[in-house]
Amino acid sequence: QVRPVESGGGLVQAGDSLKLSCTATGGTFSIYGVGWFRQGPGKEREFVGSISWSSDTTSYADSVKGRFTISKDDDKKTVYLEMNRLKPEDTALYLCAAAPYGTSQYEKNYSYWGQGTQVTVSS
Secondary structure, eight states, rough: EEEEEEEEOOEEEOOOOEEEEEEEESOOOOEEEEEEEEOTSSSEEEEEEEEEETOOEEEOOOOOOOOTTEEEEEETTEEEEEEEEEOOOOOOOEEEEEEEEEEEGGGGGGEOOOOOOEEEEEE
C-alpha cells in the first residue's frame, strides 16, 4: 500500500514562500487523489487542497485560494504544495493523504496518511 511522506516544512516569515513535497513510498499515487490538510495549534484538521493524479484537476480551500498551488511530478511520484504570501495563521502541521476513489475535501475519504511536516510562519 502507498505511504505518503512529507518534507519541506520550516520556519519562515510572513510574506515568504515555501514548497512542501509529498512523495509516495511503497507504491504510487497513480490511482489516487492526493490531498493536503493542515492542523494548527488548538485547531481541528482542515482541508487545504487536492489534486487528481489522473486528471490533474485541483481544488483549494477558500483560505488558500490564490496563494497556494498544488502540482505533481509523475516520474518522482511526488505532489507539491507551493505556498506563497504566507501568513501567521498558516502555521500548522501539514499532512498529505491519498484517497483511493478520487479527490475529496473530507478526511474520511483518505485512507493513507503521512506523518506531516511543520510549517511555522512568524509575524
